[in-house]
Amino acid sequence: MSSLINIGYLVASVLFILGLKGLTHPRTAVRGNLLGATGMLLAVVLTLTNQQIISYEMIILGLIIGGAIGAALAIKIEMTSMPELVAVFNGFGGIASVLVAGAALLENTLNGEIPMMQLTIAIAASGLIGAVTFCGSLVAFGKLKGLIGDGAVLFSGQQVINAFLAAAALALSCWVVIDPANGMAYWLLVGVASVLGVLLVIPVGGADMPVVVALLNSYSGLAAAATGFVLSNNVLIITGSLVGASGIILTQIMCKAMNRSLTNVLFGVLAPVGGGPSADEVYGGKVKSTSAEEVAMLLETARRVSIIPGYGMAVSQAQHPVANLAAILESRGTTVEYGVHPVAGRMPGHMNVLLAEADVPYEALRDMDETNQDIDQVDVALVIGANDVVNPIARTDPNSAIAGMPIIDVDKAKTVVIIKRSLSPGFAGIPNPLFALDNSLMLFGDGKKAVLDMIAALKDS
Numbered sequence: 001m002s003s004l005i006n007i008g009y010l011v012a013s014v015l016f017i018l019g020l021k022g023l024t025h026p027r028t029a030v031r032g033n034l035l036g037a038t039g040m041l042l043a044v045v046l047t048l049t050n051q052q053i054i055s056y057e058m059i060i061l062g063l064i065i066g067g068a069i070g071a072a073l074a075i076k077i078e079m080t081s082m083p084e085l086v087a088v089f090n091g092f093g094g095i096a097s098v099l100v101a102g103a104a105l106l107e108n109t110l111n112g113e114i115p116m117m118q119l120t121i122a123i124a125a126s127g128l129i130g131a132v133t134f135c136g137s138l139v140a141f142g143k144l145k146g147l148i149g150d151g152a153v154l155f156s157g158q159q160v161i162n163a164f165l166a167a168a169a170l171a172l173s174c175w176v177v178i179d180p181a182n183g184m185a186y187w188l189l190v191g192v193a194s195v196l197g198v199l200l201v202i203p204v205g206g207a208d209m210p211v212v213v214a215l216l217n218s219y220s221g222l223a224a225a226a227t228g229f230v231l232s233n234n235v236l237i238i239t240g241s242l243v244g245a246s247g248i249i250l251t252q253i254m255c256k257a258m259n260r261s262l263t264n265v266l267f268g269v270l271a272p273v274g275g276g277p278s279a280d281e282v283y284g285g286k287v288k289s290t291s292a293e294e295v296a297m298l299l300e301t302a303r304r305v306s307i308i309p310g311y312g313m314a315v316s317q318a319q320h321p322v323a324n325l326a327a328i329l330e331s332r333g334t335t336v337e338y339g340v341h342p343v344a345g346r347m348p349g350h351m352n353v354l355l356a357e358a359d360v361p362y363e364a365l366r367d368m369d370e371t372n373q374d375i376d377q378v379d380v381a382l383v384i385g386a387n388d389v390v391n392p393i394a395r396t397d398p399n400s401a402i403a404g405m406p407i408i409d410v411d412k413a414k415t416v417v418i419i420k421r422s423l424s425p426g427f428a429g430i431p432n433p434l435f436a437l438d439n440s441l442m443l444f445g446d447g448k449k450a451v452l453d454m455i456a457a458l459k460d461s
């Protein structure tokens with residue numbers, strides 16, 4: 001029976017890996033999702049059939065309560081709040097590892113058994129990584145949700161305290177391994193690791209928080225893998241490792257797209273800020289505003305239009321009108337494409353998800369490098385709620401907060417129309433000289449309303 005279960009777990013793991021591979025491309029993503037879900041169903045069914053002392057009533061109760069909370073959250077949560085939801089999920093994964101490992105330790109102690117060293121090492125690792133993940137994720141959630149200040153909290157001696165806590169956590173882990181019958185060591189370890197989790201995340205500014213959420217996601221995977229060793233559950237070891245690895249890969253991709261190093265993000269070393277020009281200096285008397293009717297006229301004569309979406313498109317939920325506008329222009333012979341920056345919005349793939357929701361064909365999406373290759377051939381670059389990802393200061397000012405971050409060079413298009421509500425800065429909090437360029441026009445207003453007005457103007461013409 002046990003080897004059959006393990007073969008089943010292996011099949012589930014292969015399905016997870018195929019699922020992940022499918023998720024790397026929008027065309028295969030739905031199939032990938034299905035494969036992953038099938039693997040999960042298989043793993044759950046096998047785990048349930050593999051238990052002798054199991055209370056199915058409790059499991060069903062848990063499924064009902066957990067399923068109801070999950071469904072309510074999924075329906076209620078805004079797309080723009082996804083990073084904080086992911087932060088909470090990571091935290092729950094971490095605390096689950098802490099509790100399962102604690103329960104395993106308690107069970108052994110109560111049975112008067114001396115657990116094997118492999119088990120105690122796994123218990124200590126689950127408690128340590130799980131507690132760091134849980135408390136770190138709660139801080140990340142609080143910062144993203146605005147419940148606690150979203151700035152970086154830095155104080156002198158912070159690194160020394162962190163190093164001391166890390167050393168203490170390692171020492172306590174050794175204590176758990178050497179003297180597993182002493183339950184106090186484990187809960188002390190959890191306490192110290194919790195404080196460490198808080199202190200590791202508070203120096204990270206709100207702007208870098210999504211990167212930390214990806215990293216905490218990786219930690220939650222490692223905690224789950226350790227718990228897999230505690231429970232001798234192969235599928236948990238494999239899935240935990242997959243989550244751990246994919247989380248760290250995602251973290252790296254995000255750091256690269258923001259031109260930040262991971263140490264830079266983790267130790268609250270913000271990219272150089274300050275000293276840059278003020279908003280008045282950048283915009284004073286140079287910004288030209290336009291109307292939906294004027295933009296419609298521009299679009300009517302354009303042969304090639306590139307749409308550059310950003311966070312504001314997500315906030316205003318403008319994706320459907322945007323797809324509509326593109327269809328109208330295409331029906332009149334204009335070539336329309338979308339330039340998608342890897343960190344536009346607030347999570348990786350944010351724009352892809354929204355545009356896919358509006359049935360924009362995948363072929364119309366071009367990544368940043370592709371877009372930049374021939375952006376000078378574009379007649380109108382329509383920037384919808386994007387700011388930092390099109391800020392040319394990243395190329396020109398080495399002291400700016402986004403210095404060196406690769407951007408979409410919309411300033412090189414023949415005409416740039418920027419739709420946003422005001423001249424307020426984006427995520428990085430700095431002015432954008434793009435808005436004051438000779439070839440730029442500002443269409444002030446809510447993204448969705450502005451696009452709907454443009455569609456109405458195009459239809460009237």
Ligand code: NAP
Pocket residue numbers: 207208209210211254258309310311312313315316342343344345346347348349350384385386387388389390419420421422423424425426427428445446447448
């Ligand atoms: P952004 O720089 O944050 O700017 C978004 C702009 O949208 C704002 O300037 C805002 O201007 C406008 N806006 C907000 N609500 C709007 C509405 N209802 N209608 C129209 N416009 C609206 O966004 P981005 O250019 O997409 O850049 C993303 C930023 O997030 C980057 O700095 C990136 O590094 C950071 N980030 C992204 C990720 C990721 O994975 N995607 C992760 C970490 C960090 P108004 O208030 O004037 O309207």
